[in-house]
Amino acid sequence: MRMKAAWQNWLEERYNIDEFKTFAASKLVPSHRYEIWYFTGGIVLFLFIMQFITGAALALYYIPHTEYAHKSIIEIVTKLHAGWFFRSLHYWGAQLAIAVLFIHVFSALLLKSYRKPRELIWISGCKLLGISIFFGLSGYFLLWDERAFAAVRVATGGAGDLPLIGGFIKTFLRGGIDVTGETLTRFYAFHVSILPLVTIFLIVMHLFLVHYHGMGLPRSEENRKHGETPFFPNIFYKDLMIWLVVLGIVVTMATLLPPEIGKQADPLAPAPENIKPEWYFLFLFQTLKLFPGTMLGFNGETIAIILVSFGVLFFFLIPFFDRKSSRGEKSPLFTGIGLAYMVYFIVMTIIGFFS
Protein backbone atom coordinates (compact mmCIF):
# COMPACT_ATOMS: atom_id res chain seq x y z
CA MET A 1 0.00 0.00 0.00
CA ARG A 2 2.77 2.41 0.91
CA MET A 3 4.58 1.41 -2.28
CA LYS A 4 1.56 2.36 -4.29
CA ALA A 5 1.24 5.71 -2.57
CA ALA A 6 4.93 6.43 -3.11
CA TRP A 7 4.62 5.55 -6.77
CA GLN A 8 1.57 7.76 -7.10
CA ASN A 9 3.42 10.60 -5.45
CA TRP A 10 6.35 10.15 -7.79
CA LEU A 11 4.05 10.35 -10.79
CA GLU A 12 2.04 13.29 -9.49
CA GLU A 13 5.15 15.33 -8.88
CA ARG A 14 6.03 14.98 -12.54
CA TYR A 15 2.75 14.69 -14.43
CA ASN A 16 -0.61 16.33 -14.12
CA ILE A 17 -2.59 13.22 -13.25
CA ASP A 18 -5.84 15.11 -12.76
CA GLU A 19 -5.65 16.27 -16.33
CA PHE A 20 -5.61 12.66 -17.51
CA LYS A 21 -8.44 11.81 -15.17
CA THR A 22 -10.67 14.62 -16.42
CA PHE A 23 -9.73 13.70 -19.97
CA ALA A 24 -10.75 10.08 -19.38
CA ALA A 25 -13.97 11.13 -17.69
CA SER A 26 -14.82 13.55 -20.49
CA LYS A 27 -14.81 10.86 -23.14
CA LEU A 28 -18.46 10.00 -23.72
CA VAL A 29 -20.06 7.56 -26.12
CA PRO A 30 -23.62 8.25 -27.28
CA SER A 31 -26.03 5.42 -26.58
CA HIS A 32 -28.70 4.65 -29.16
CA ARG A 33 -30.07 1.70 -31.09
CA TYR A 34 -27.09 1.49 -33.48
CA GLU A 35 -24.46 1.62 -30.74
CA ILE A 36 -23.62 -2.06 -31.20
CA TRP A 37 -21.69 -1.18 -34.38
CA TYR A 38 -19.26 0.91 -32.34
CA PHE A 39 -17.83 -2.29 -30.95
CA THR A 40 -16.74 -3.74 -34.30
CA GLY A 41 -13.84 -1.30 -34.47
CA GLY A 42 -12.66 -2.35 -31.02
CA ILE A 43 -12.79 -6.01 -32.03
CA VAL A 44 -10.63 -5.31 -35.09
CA LEU A 45 -8.14 -3.43 -32.93
CA PHE A 46 -7.96 -6.33 -30.51
CA LEU A 47 -7.44 -8.84 -33.33
CA PHE A 48 -4.72 -6.67 -34.84
CA ILE A 49 -2.89 -6.59 -31.52
CA MET A 50 -3.20 -10.36 -31.35
CA GLN A 51 -1.81 -10.65 -34.88
CA PHE A 52 1.19 -8.54 -33.92
CA ILE A 53 1.94 -10.79 -30.94
CA THR A 54 1.45 -14.17 -32.62
CA GLY A 55 3.21 -12.91 -35.73
CA ALA A 56 6.24 -11.77 -33.76
CA ALA A 57 6.39 -15.20 -32.13
CA LEU A 58 6.22 -16.99 -35.49
CA ALA A 59 8.89 -14.70 -36.97
CA LEU A 60 11.35 -16.13 -34.44
CA TYR A 61 11.37 -19.39 -36.38
CA TYR A 62 10.30 -18.66 -39.93
CA ILE A 63 12.96 -18.60 -42.67
CA PRO A 64 12.08 -16.62 -45.82
CA HIS A 65 13.95 -18.68 -48.37
CA THR A 66 12.62 -20.98 -51.09
CA GLU A 67 14.55 -23.95 -49.72
CA TYR A 68 13.54 -23.53 -46.10
CA ALA A 69 10.30 -21.56 -45.95
CA HIS A 70 8.01 -24.56 -46.24
CA LYS A 71 10.27 -26.73 -44.08
CA SER A 72 10.53 -24.13 -41.34
CA ILE A 73 6.75 -23.92 -41.08
CA ILE A 74 6.52 -27.69 -40.83
CA GLU A 75 9.15 -27.49 -38.09
CA ILE A 76 7.07 -24.86 -36.27
CA VAL A 77 3.95 -27.00 -36.56
CA THR A 78 5.41 -30.40 -35.69
CA LYS A 79 8.44 -29.83 -33.45
CA LEU A 80 7.90 -26.68 -31.42
CA HIS A 81 5.93 -26.54 -28.22
CA ALA A 82 2.35 -25.66 -29.24
CA GLY A 83 3.72 -24.45 -32.57
CA TRP A 84 0.71 -25.78 -34.45
CA PHE A 85 -1.50 -23.77 -32.12
CA PHE A 86 0.22 -20.42 -32.60
CA ARG A 87 0.35 -20.79 -36.37
CA SER A 88 -3.31 -21.71 -36.34
CA LEU A 89 -4.07 -18.78 -34.04
CA HIS A 90 -2.30 -16.39 -36.40
CA TYR A 91 -4.26 -17.84 -39.30
CA TRP A 92 -7.65 -17.63 -37.64
CA GLY A 93 -6.88 -14.24 -36.13
CA ALA A 94 -6.27 -12.95 -39.65
CA GLN A 95 -9.43 -14.52 -41.05
CA LEU A 96 -11.57 -13.06 -38.29
CA ALA A 97 -9.85 -9.67 -38.39
CA ILE A 98 -10.65 -9.29 -42.07
CA ALA A 99 -14.21 -10.54 -41.61
CA VAL A 100 -14.91 -8.08 -38.78
CA LEU A 101 -13.14 -5.35 -40.71
CA PHE A 102 -15.58 -5.84 -43.57
CA ILE A 103 -18.49 -5.66 -41.12
CA HIS A 104 -16.99 -2.49 -39.62
CA VAL A 105 -16.58 -0.88 -43.03
CA PHE A 106 -20.05 -1.79 -44.23
CA SER A 107 -21.63 -0.55 -40.99
CA ALA A 108 -19.82 2.77 -41.42
CA LEU A 109 -20.96 2.87 -45.03
CA LEU A 110 -24.63 2.23 -44.29
CA LEU A 111 -24.79 4.49 -41.23
CA LYS A 112 -23.00 7.13 -43.34
CA SER A 113 -20.43 7.81 -40.63
CA TYR A 114 -18.14 9.05 -43.39
CA ARG A 115 -20.02 12.30 -43.87
CA LYS A 116 -18.59 15.71 -43.17
CA PRO A 117 -16.38 16.32 -41.20
CA ARG A 118 -15.32 12.67 -40.93
CA GLU A 119 -14.09 12.01 -44.48
CA LEU A 120 -10.51 11.34 -43.43
CA ILE A 121 -11.65 8.68 -40.95
CA TRP A 122 -13.26 6.84 -43.87
CA ILE A 123 -10.17 7.27 -46.05
CA SER A 124 -7.78 5.97 -43.38
CA GLY A 125 -10.14 3.08 -42.68
CA CYS A 126 -10.31 2.11 -46.36
CA LYS A 127 -6.53 2.19 -46.54
CA LEU A 128 -6.41 -0.12 -43.54
CA LEU A 129 -8.81 -2.50 -45.27
CA GLY A 130 -6.62 -2.58 -48.37
CA ILE A 131 -3.52 -3.12 -46.28
CA SER A 132 -5.21 -5.94 -44.38
CA ILE A 133 -6.04 -7.71 -47.63
CA PHE A 134 -2.44 -7.33 -48.75
CA PHE A 135 -1.39 -8.61 -45.32
CA GLY A 136 -3.53 -11.67 -45.97
CA LEU A 137 -2.13 -12.30 -49.44
CA SER A 138 1.51 -11.89 -48.38
CA GLY A 139 1.03 -14.00 -45.26
CA TYR A 140 -0.63 -16.74 -47.28
CA PHE A 141 2.28 -16.73 -49.72
CA LEU A 142 4.89 -17.16 -46.95
CA LEU A 143 3.65 -20.71 -46.53
CA TRP A 144 5.25 -21.41 -49.94
CA ASP A 145 3.03 -24.33 -50.81
CA GLU A 146 1.68 -24.99 -54.28
CA ARG A 147 -1.68 -23.39 -53.68
CA ALA A 148 -0.19 -20.20 -52.30
CA PHE A 149 2.23 -20.11 -55.22
CA ALA A 150 -0.52 -20.39 -57.83
CA ALA A 151 -2.72 -17.88 -55.98
CA VAL A 152 0.00 -15.25 -55.85
CA ARG A 153 0.84 -15.79 -59.50
CA VAL A 154 -2.80 -15.18 -60.38
CA ALA A 155 -3.17 -12.18 -58.05
CA THR A 156 0.00 -10.39 -59.11
CA GLY A 157 -0.72 -11.29 -62.75
CA GLY A 158 -4.16 -9.72 -62.33
CA ALA A 159 -2.55 -6.49 -61.12
CA GLY A 160 -0.43 -6.67 -64.27
CA ASP A 161 -3.56 -6.33 -66.41
CA LEU A 162 -4.04 -2.73 -65.29
CA PRO A 163 -3.22 -0.42 -68.17
CA LEU A 164 -0.08 1.75 -68.01
CA ILE A 165 1.02 1.05 -64.43
CA GLY A 166 0.11 -2.65 -64.36
CA GLY A 167 3.42 -4.03 -65.56
CA PHE A 168 5.21 -1.73 -63.17
CA ILE A 169 3.19 -2.92 -60.15
CA LYS A 170 3.54 -6.54 -61.19
CA THR A 171 7.32 -6.50 -61.43
CA PHE A 172 7.58 -4.51 -58.23
CA LEU A 173 5.48 -7.04 -56.33
CA ARG A 174 7.18 -10.04 -57.88
CA GLY A 175 10.69 -8.68 -57.73
CA GLY A 176 11.18 -9.80 -61.34
CA ILE A 177 9.12 -11.10 -64.19
CA ASP A 178 8.15 -14.33 -62.45
CA VAL A 179 7.05 -15.43 -59.00
CA THR A 180 10.31 -16.72 -57.52
CA GLY A 181 12.37 -16.66 -54.35
CA GLU A 182 12.73 -12.91 -54.90
CA THR A 183 8.97 -12.63 -54.47
CA LEU A 184 9.17 -14.59 -51.24
CA THR A 185 11.71 -12.25 -49.60
CA ARG A 186 9.75 -9.26 -50.90
CA PHE A 187 6.48 -10.50 -49.46
CA TYR A 188 8.25 -11.32 -46.21
CA ALA A 189 9.54 -7.75 -45.98
CA PHE A 190 6.05 -6.45 -46.70
CA HIS A 191 4.40 -8.78 -44.23
CA VAL A 192 6.69 -8.29 -41.25
CA SER A 193 8.07 -4.81 -41.68
CA ILE A 194 6.52 -2.42 -44.20
CA LEU A 195 2.84 -3.22 -43.71
CA PRO A 196 2.97 -3.37 -39.89
CA LEU A 197 4.62 0.07 -39.73
CA VAL A 198 2.09 1.61 -42.08
CA THR A 199 -0.71 -0.13 -40.18
CA ILE A 200 0.39 1.26 -36.82
CA PHE A 201 0.62 4.76 -38.29
CA LEU A 202 -2.83 4.50 -39.85
CA ILE A 203 -4.46 3.00 -36.76
CA VAL A 204 -3.07 5.81 -34.60
CA MET A 205 -4.38 8.35 -37.10
CA HIS A 206 -7.76 6.63 -37.37
CA LEU A 207 -8.18 6.52 -33.59
CA PHE A 208 -6.97 10.07 -33.14
CA LEU A 209 -9.47 11.32 -35.71
CA VAL A 210 -12.30 9.32 -34.16
CA HIS A 211 -11.43 10.83 -30.81
CA TYR A 212 -11.11 14.31 -32.31
CA HIS A 213 -14.51 14.26 -34.02
CA GLY A 214 -16.21 12.14 -31.38
CA MET A 215 -18.14 8.98 -32.14
CA GLY A 216 -20.15 9.24 -35.34
CA LEU A 217 -23.89 9.57 -34.95
CA PRO A 218 -26.35 8.24 -37.51
CA ARG A 219 -28.40 11.07 -39.01
CA SER A 220 -31.64 9.69 -37.62
CA GLU A 221 -30.24 9.85 -34.10
CA GLU A 222 -28.71 13.29 -34.41
CA ASN A 223 -31.79 15.27 -33.49
CA ARG A 224 -33.20 12.77 -31.09
CA LYS A 225 -32.43 12.95 -27.40
CA HIS A 226 -30.15 10.18 -26.33
CA GLY A 227 -28.07 9.36 -23.30
CA GLU A 228 -24.33 9.35 -23.15
CA THR A 229 -22.24 6.68 -21.51
CA PRO A 230 -18.77 7.42 -20.20
CA PHE A 231 -16.08 5.50 -22.10
CA PHE A 232 -14.15 4.87 -18.88
CA PRO A 233 -15.12 2.59 -17.33
CA ASN A 234 -18.51 1.56 -18.79
CA ILE A 235 -17.73 1.13 -22.49
CA PHE A 236 -14.22 -0.03 -21.74
CA TYR A 237 -15.53 -2.87 -19.58
CA LYS A 238 -18.00 -3.83 -22.28
CA ASP A 239 -15.17 -3.82 -24.82
CA LEU A 240 -13.14 -6.02 -22.51
CA MET A 241 -15.94 -8.58 -22.23
CA ILE A 242 -16.39 -8.69 -26.00
CA TRP A 243 -12.66 -9.05 -26.53
CA LEU A 244 -12.54 -11.98 -24.15
CA VAL A 245 -15.31 -13.75 -26.01
CA VAL A 246 -13.61 -13.02 -29.36
CA LEU A 247 -10.37 -14.41 -27.95
CA GLY A 248 -12.28 -17.53 -26.94
CA ILE A 249 -13.75 -17.89 -30.42
CA VAL A 250 -10.39 -17.47 -32.15
CA VAL A 251 -8.72 -19.94 -29.82
CA THR A 252 -11.51 -22.46 -30.39
CA MET A 253 -11.30 -22.10 -34.16
CA ALA A 254 -7.51 -22.42 -33.98
CA THR A 255 -7.79 -25.61 -31.96
CA LEU A 256 -10.56 -27.29 -33.89
CA LEU A 257 -9.63 -26.23 -37.44
CA PRO A 258 -5.88 -25.89 -37.85
CA PRO A 259 -5.10 -24.86 -41.44
CA GLU A 260 -3.58 -27.47 -43.72
CA ILE A 261 -0.14 -27.27 -45.24
CA GLY A 262 0.07 -28.31 -48.87
CA LYS A 263 2.98 -29.63 -50.90
CA GLN A 264 6.00 -27.40 -51.25
CA ALA A 265 5.72 -24.97 -54.17
CA ASP A 266 7.41 -26.04 -57.39
CA PRO A 267 7.48 -23.49 -60.22
CA LEU A 268 7.62 -26.34 -62.76
CA ALA A 269 4.74 -28.41 -61.39
CA PRO A 270 1.23 -28.08 -62.82
CA ALA A 271 -1.20 -25.93 -60.86
CA PRO A 272 -3.21 -27.89 -58.28
CA GLU A 273 -6.83 -28.72 -59.08
CA ASN A 274 -9.55 -26.31 -58.01
CA ILE A 275 -7.40 -23.58 -56.62
CA LYS A 276 -9.36 -20.85 -54.97
CA PRO A 277 -8.10 -17.64 -53.47
CA GLU A 278 -8.74 -16.79 -49.84
CA TRP A 279 -12.39 -15.96 -49.24
CA TYR A 280 -11.86 -12.20 -49.22
CA PHE A 281 -10.63 -12.39 -52.82
CA LEU A 282 -13.50 -14.54 -54.01
CA PHE A 283 -15.74 -11.62 -54.99
CA LEU A 284 -12.96 -10.28 -57.20
CA PHE A 285 -12.19 -13.69 -58.62
CA GLN A 286 -15.85 -14.27 -59.36
CA THR A 287 -16.14 -10.87 -61.03
CA LEU A 288 -13.22 -11.67 -63.30
CA LYS A 289 -14.92 -14.91 -64.27
CA LEU A 290 -17.94 -12.96 -65.57
CA PHE A 291 -15.87 -11.45 -68.35
CA PRO A 292 -15.10 -13.37 -71.55
CA GLY A 293 -11.54 -13.69 -72.83
CA THR A 294 -11.96 -10.95 -75.40
CA MET A 295 -14.48 -8.14 -75.47
CA LEU A 296 -14.92 -5.81 -78.45
CA GLY A 297 -11.41 -6.68 -79.50
CA PHE A 298 -9.88 -5.85 -76.14
CA ASN A 299 -8.54 -8.22 -73.53
CA GLY A 300 -11.56 -9.04 -71.34
CA GLU A 301 -9.35 -9.28 -68.26
CA THR A 302 -8.09 -5.75 -68.72
CA ILE A 303 -11.60 -4.41 -69.02
CA ALA A 304 -12.65 -6.31 -65.91
CA ILE A 305 -9.69 -5.03 -63.92
CA ILE A 306 -10.35 -1.45 -65.02
CA LEU A 307 -14.02 -1.71 -64.01
CA VAL A 308 -13.10 -3.22 -60.64
CA SER A 309 -10.55 -0.45 -60.08
CA PHE A 310 -13.21 2.16 -60.74
CA GLY A 311 -15.55 0.39 -58.33
CA VAL A 312 -12.90 0.39 -55.62
CA LEU A 313 -11.95 4.02 -56.30
CA PHE A 314 -15.59 5.10 -56.05
CA PHE A 315 -15.94 3.21 -52.77
CA PHE A 316 -12.82 4.90 -51.46
CA LEU A 317 -14.06 8.38 -52.41
CA ILE A 318 -17.70 7.94 -51.43
CA PRO A 319 -17.62 10.74 -48.81
CA PHE A 320 -16.84 13.22 -51.58
CA PHE A 321 -19.57 11.99 -53.92
CA ASP A 322 -22.30 11.85 -51.31
CA ARG A 323 -22.93 15.60 -51.10
CA LYS A 324 -26.40 15.25 -49.63
CA SER A 325 -25.40 13.52 -46.43
CA SER A 326 -22.48 15.92 -46.09
CA ARG A 327 -25.05 18.68 -45.89
CA GLY A 328 -26.94 16.67 -43.29
CA GLU A 329 -29.79 15.70 -45.61
CA LYS A 330 -31.25 12.28 -46.24
CA SER A 331 -29.38 10.48 -49.00
CA PRO A 332 -31.33 7.42 -50.12
CA LEU A 333 -29.29 7.11 -53.33
CA PHE A 334 -26.14 6.41 -51.36
CA THR A 335 -27.95 4.06 -49.00
CA GLY A 336 -28.82 2.15 -52.16
CA ILE A 337 -25.25 2.27 -53.43
CA GLY A 338 -23.94 1.10 -50.06
CA LEU A 339 -26.44 -1.75 -49.98
CA ALA A 340 -25.52 -2.65 -53.58
CA TYR A 341 -21.83 -2.86 -52.66
CA MET A 342 -22.60 -5.02 -49.64
CA VAL A 343 -25.01 -7.36 -51.45
CA TYR A 344 -22.60 -7.70 -54.38
CA PHE A 345 -19.74 -8.56 -52.04
CA ILE A 346 -21.74 -11.11 -50.07
CA VAL A 347 -23.42 -12.76 -53.07
CA MET A 348 -20.22 -13.01 -55.10
CA THR A 349 -18.34 -14.40 -52.13
CA ILE A 350 -20.99 -17.07 -51.59
CA ILE A 351 -21.11 -17.97 -55.30
CA GLY A 352 -17.32 -18.14 -55.37
CA PHE A 353 -17.32 -20.33 -52.30
CA PHE A 354 -19.70 -22.91 -53.67
CA SER A 355 -18.68 -22.96 -57.33
Next chain:
Amino acid sequence: MIRKFMLMIFFVIIETTTAFANQISIEVFPSTPYDRYIIYEMLALFWAGIIGLVIIIRMKLKEIERIQRMESTEKEEKKIPLLD
Protein backbone atom coordinates in the same frame (compact mmCIF):
# COMPACT_ATOMS: atom_id res chain seq x y z
CA MET B 1 -11.53 -43.70 -11.80
CA ILE B 2 -13.86 -41.21 -13.46
CA ARG B 3 -10.93 -39.65 -15.26
CA LYS B 4 -9.90 -43.03 -16.64
CA PHE B 5 -13.42 -43.72 -17.79
CA MET B 6 -13.69 -40.34 -19.48
CA LEU B 7 -10.39 -40.92 -21.19
CA MET B 8 -11.66 -44.24 -22.49
CA ILE B 9 -14.85 -42.76 -23.89
CA PHE B 10 -12.87 -39.93 -25.37
CA PHE B 11 -10.49 -42.31 -27.14
CA VAL B 12 -13.38 -44.24 -28.63
CA ILE B 13 -14.92 -41.05 -30.02
CA ILE B 14 -11.65 -39.73 -31.36
CA GLU B 15 -10.65 -43.01 -32.98
CA THR B 16 -13.94 -43.20 -34.84
CA THR B 17 -13.75 -39.61 -36.03
CA THR B 18 -10.22 -39.96 -37.33
CA ALA B 19 -10.88 -43.31 -38.98
CA PHE B 20 -12.74 -41.62 -41.81
CA ALA B 21 -10.38 -38.67 -42.13
CA ASN B 22 -8.46 -38.57 -45.37
CA GLN B 23 -4.73 -39.05 -45.23
CA ILE B 24 -3.10 -35.74 -44.39
CA SER B 25 0.47 -35.43 -45.57
CA ILE B 26 1.59 -33.02 -42.87
CA GLU B 27 0.25 -33.23 -39.36
CA VAL B 28 -1.04 -29.85 -38.38
CA PHE B 29 -2.54 -31.18 -35.18
CA PRO B 30 -1.09 -33.60 -32.61
CA SER B 31 -2.21 -37.07 -33.61
CA THR B 32 -1.96 -39.10 -30.43
CA PRO B 33 -5.31 -39.33 -28.68
CA TYR B 34 -3.76 -38.49 -25.33
CA ASP B 35 -2.34 -35.20 -26.62
CA ARG B 36 -5.68 -34.42 -28.15
CA TYR B 37 -7.47 -35.11 -24.90
CA ILE B 38 -5.12 -32.72 -23.10
CA ILE B 39 -5.68 -30.05 -25.74
CA TYR B 40 -9.45 -30.27 -25.57
CA GLU B 41 -9.30 -30.22 -21.79
CA MET B 42 -7.16 -27.08 -21.99
CA LEU B 43 -9.66 -25.50 -24.36
CA ALA B 44 -12.49 -26.20 -21.92
CA LEU B 45 -10.41 -24.72 -19.09
CA PHE B 46 -9.64 -21.66 -21.18
CA TRP B 47 -13.34 -21.10 -21.78
CA ALA B 48 -14.02 -21.51 -18.08
CA GLY B 49 -11.44 -18.79 -17.44
CA ILE B 50 -13.00 -16.48 -20.01
CA ILE B 51 -16.53 -17.01 -18.71
CA GLY B 52 -15.36 -16.38 -15.16
CA LEU B 53 -13.68 -13.14 -16.18
CA VAL B 54 -16.71 -12.00 -18.14
CA ILE B 55 -18.96 -12.64 -15.14
CA ILE B 56 -16.66 -10.70 -12.82
CA ILE B 57 -16.43 -7.77 -15.23
CA ARG B 58 -20.22 -7.79 -15.59
CA MET B 59 -20.63 -7.65 -11.85
CA LYS B 60 -18.16 -4.75 -11.65
CA LEU B 61 -19.99 -2.94 -14.43
CA LYS B 62 -23.33 -3.37 -12.68
CA GLU B 63 -21.84 -1.97 -9.51
CA ILE B 64 -20.40 1.04 -11.36
CA GLU B 65 -23.72 1.69 -13.06
CA ARG B 66 -25.51 1.52 -9.71
CA ILE B 67 -23.15 4.12 -8.25
CA GLN B 68 -23.50 6.31 -11.32
CA ARG B 69 -27.27 6.19 -11.00
CA MET B 70 -27.05 7.11 -7.32
CA GLU B 71 -24.75 10.04 -8.10
CA SER B 72 -26.97 11.34 -10.86
CA THR B 73 -30.05 11.27 -8.64
CA GLU B 74 -28.11 13.10 -5.93
CA LYS B 75 -27.22 15.78 -8.46
CA GLU B 76 -30.83 16.15 -9.51
CA GLU B 77 -31.88 16.47 -5.91
CA LYS B 78 -29.36 19.24 -5.43
CA LYS B 79 -30.95 21.14 -8.30
CA ILE B 80 -34.27 21.26 -6.48
CA PRO B 81 -34.49 24.71 -4.89
CA LEU B 82 -34.64 24.53 -1.16
CA LEU B 83 -37.79 25.91 0.34
CA ASP B 84 -36.65 27.62 3.42
Next chain:
Amino acid sequence: MRITSSLVTRRTFLNTLFGGWLLAFFSGSLYSLIKFAFPTIDKEPDFVVLFARDFLPIAPNSVKSFAWGGKVGLFLKKTNGAIFALKGVCTHMECNITYKPEEKKFYCACHKGWFDDNGKNIEGPPPKPLEFFDIIISNENLIIVKKGVNIDPAKI
Protein backbone atom coordinates in the same frame (compact mmCIF):
# COMPACT_ATOMS: atom_id res chain seq x y z
CA MET C 1 12.09 52.30 -67.70
CA ARG C 2 14.12 51.18 -64.81
CA ILE C 3 12.48 49.47 -61.87
CA THR C 4 13.85 50.98 -58.75
CA SER C 5 12.88 48.18 -56.42
CA SER C 6 13.05 44.46 -57.13
CA LEU C 7 9.81 42.65 -57.99
CA VAL C 8 10.94 39.72 -55.95
CA THR C 9 11.37 40.43 -52.31
CA ARG C 10 14.22 38.92 -50.41
CA ARG C 11 11.72 36.84 -48.48
CA THR C 12 10.10 35.25 -51.57
CA PHE C 13 13.51 34.61 -53.02
CA LEU C 14 14.64 32.81 -49.88
CA ASN C 15 11.39 30.84 -49.59
CA THR C 16 11.60 29.70 -53.20
CA LEU C 17 15.23 28.78 -52.78
CA PHE C 18 14.46 26.85 -49.59
CA GLY C 19 11.45 25.04 -51.06
CA GLY C 20 13.20 24.21 -54.29
CA TRP C 21 16.29 23.01 -52.49
CA LEU C 22 14.22 20.77 -50.19
CA LEU C 23 12.30 19.36 -53.14
CA ALA C 24 15.46 18.62 -55.10
CA PHE C 25 17.18 17.11 -52.08
CA PHE C 26 14.34 14.78 -51.13
CA SER C 27 13.34 13.78 -54.63
CA GLY C 28 16.97 12.89 -55.33
CA SER C 29 17.17 10.75 -52.20
CA LEU C 30 13.81 9.15 -52.89
CA TYR C 31 14.78 8.42 -56.46
CA SER C 32 17.81 6.42 -55.41
CA LEU C 33 15.74 4.52 -52.85
CA ILE C 34 13.09 3.67 -55.44
CA LYS C 35 15.78 2.61 -57.89
CA PHE C 36 17.04 0.24 -55.22
CA ALA C 37 13.62 -1.12 -54.32
CA PHE C 38 12.71 -1.88 -57.91
CA PRO C 39 14.15 -5.06 -59.29
CA THR C 40 16.38 -5.03 -62.32
CA ILE C 41 14.11 -6.72 -64.80
CA ASP C 42 15.54 -9.85 -66.34
CA LYS C 43 13.74 -10.94 -69.45
CA GLU C 44 12.67 -14.39 -70.52
CA PRO C 45 15.41 -16.47 -72.15
CA ASP C 46 15.72 -16.64 -75.95
CA PHE C 47 16.73 -20.28 -75.81
CA VAL C 48 17.60 -23.03 -73.39
CA VAL C 49 19.94 -25.96 -73.94
CA LEU C 50 18.93 -29.40 -72.67
CA PHE C 51 20.36 -32.88 -72.95
CA ALA C 52 18.69 -34.62 -75.88
CA ARG C 53 18.94 -38.04 -74.24
CA ASP C 54 16.75 -36.87 -71.36
CA PHE C 55 13.92 -35.81 -73.60
CA LEU C 56 13.88 -37.60 -76.94
CA PRO C 57 13.19 -41.10 -75.58
CA ILE C 58 9.98 -40.22 -73.72
CA ALA C 59 6.93 -42.29 -74.53
CA PRO C 60 4.57 -41.07 -77.26
CA ASN C 61 1.58 -39.07 -76.11
CA SER C 62 3.39 -37.69 -73.04
CA VAL C 63 5.16 -34.56 -71.88
CA LYS C 64 8.28 -33.77 -69.89
CA SER C 65 8.85 -30.43 -68.23
CA PHE C 66 11.94 -28.26 -68.35
CA ALA C 67 12.85 -24.87 -66.91
CA TRP C 68 12.20 -21.97 -69.27
CA GLY C 69 13.74 -19.21 -67.19
CA GLY C 70 11.60 -19.05 -64.07
CA LYS C 71 8.64 -20.61 -65.84
CA VAL C 72 7.87 -24.13 -66.95
CA GLY C 73 8.37 -25.40 -70.49
CA LEU C 74 6.82 -28.62 -71.75
CA PHE C 75 8.36 -31.04 -74.21
CA LEU C 76 5.55 -32.90 -75.98
CA LYS C 77 5.73 -36.06 -78.04
CA LYS C 78 2.51 -36.72 -79.92
CA THR C 79 1.17 -40.20 -80.67
CA ASN C 80 2.67 -40.10 -84.17
CA GLY C 81 6.12 -39.35 -82.70
CA ALA C 82 6.26 -35.69 -83.71
CA ILE C 83 7.97 -33.54 -81.08
CA PHE C 84 7.09 -30.06 -79.91
CA ALA C 85 8.16 -27.65 -77.20
CA LEU C 86 5.90 -25.05 -75.68
CA LYS C 87 5.60 -22.74 -72.72
CA GLY C 88 3.57 -24.60 -70.09
CA VAL C 89 1.88 -21.50 -68.77
CA CYS C 90 -1.77 -20.73 -69.31
CA THR C 91 -2.35 -17.55 -71.32
CA HIS C 92 -5.16 -16.55 -68.99
CA MET C 93 -3.70 -16.07 -65.52
CA GLU C 94 -0.28 -17.66 -65.81
CA CYS C 95 -1.05 -20.90 -63.99
CA ASN C 96 0.98 -23.94 -64.97
CA ILE C 97 -0.90 -26.33 -67.27
CA THR C 98 -0.89 -30.13 -67.36
CA TYR C 99 -1.17 -32.53 -70.28
CA LYS C 100 -4.08 -34.94 -70.23
CA PRO C 101 -2.89 -37.87 -72.39
CA GLU C 102 -6.28 -39.60 -72.55
CA GLU C 103 -7.91 -36.53 -74.13
CA LYS C 104 -4.77 -35.24 -75.88
CA LYS C 105 -5.40 -31.81 -74.44
CA PHE C 106 -3.71 -29.34 -72.12
CA TYR C 107 -5.62 -28.36 -69.03
CA CYS C 108 -5.30 -25.41 -66.66
CA ALA C 109 -6.68 -26.26 -63.24
CA CYS C 110 -6.92 -22.66 -62.02
CA HIS C 111 -9.90 -21.60 -64.08
CA LYS C 112 -10.67 -24.75 -66.07
CA GLY C 113 -9.10 -23.72 -69.36
CA TRP C 114 -8.48 -26.24 -72.16
CA PHE C 115 -6.06 -26.22 -75.09
CA ASP C 116 -5.77 -28.88 -77.79
CA ASP C 117 -2.43 -30.51 -78.51
CA ASN C 118 -1.64 -27.82 -81.08
CA GLY C 119 -1.94 -25.26 -78.30
CA LYS C 120 -5.19 -23.76 -79.53
CA ASN C 121 -7.43 -22.42 -76.78
CA ILE C 122 -10.62 -24.43 -77.18
CA GLU C 123 -12.54 -24.06 -73.95
CA GLY C 124 -12.71 -21.86 -70.87
CA PRO C 125 -11.28 -18.43 -70.24
CA PRO C 126 -7.85 -18.50 -72.01
CA PRO C 127 -7.75 -15.65 -74.54
CA LYS C 128 -4.78 -16.80 -76.63
CA PRO C 129 -3.22 -20.05 -77.84
CA LEU C 130 -0.15 -21.44 -76.08
CA GLU C 131 3.29 -20.26 -77.11
CA PHE C 132 5.28 -22.85 -79.06
CA PHE C 133 9.04 -22.94 -79.45
CA ASP C 134 11.37 -24.18 -82.18
CA ILE C 135 13.45 -27.26 -81.54
CA ILE C 136 16.99 -27.72 -82.81
CA ILE C 137 18.83 -30.99 -82.24
CA SER C 138 22.58 -30.77 -82.53
CA ASN C 139 24.83 -33.56 -81.31
CA GLU C 140 23.81 -34.31 -77.74
CA ASN C 141 21.97 -31.08 -77.25
CA LEU C 142 18.32 -30.32 -77.53
CA ILE C 143 18.02 -26.60 -78.05
CA ILE C 144 14.65 -24.98 -77.43
CA VAL C 145 14.46 -21.63 -79.17
CA LYS C 146 11.90 -18.88 -78.96
CA LYS C 147 10.14 -18.47 -82.30
CA GLY C 148 11.70 -15.79 -84.43
CA VAL C 149 15.10 -15.96 -82.75
CA ASN C 150 18.01 -17.13 -84.89
CA ILE C 151 20.83 -18.95 -83.20
CA ASP C 152 23.72 -20.90 -84.57
CA PRO C 153 23.73 -24.38 -83.00
CA ALA C 154 27.39 -24.87 -83.81
CA LYS C 155 28.35 -22.09 -81.41
CA ILE C 156 26.63 -23.67 -78.41
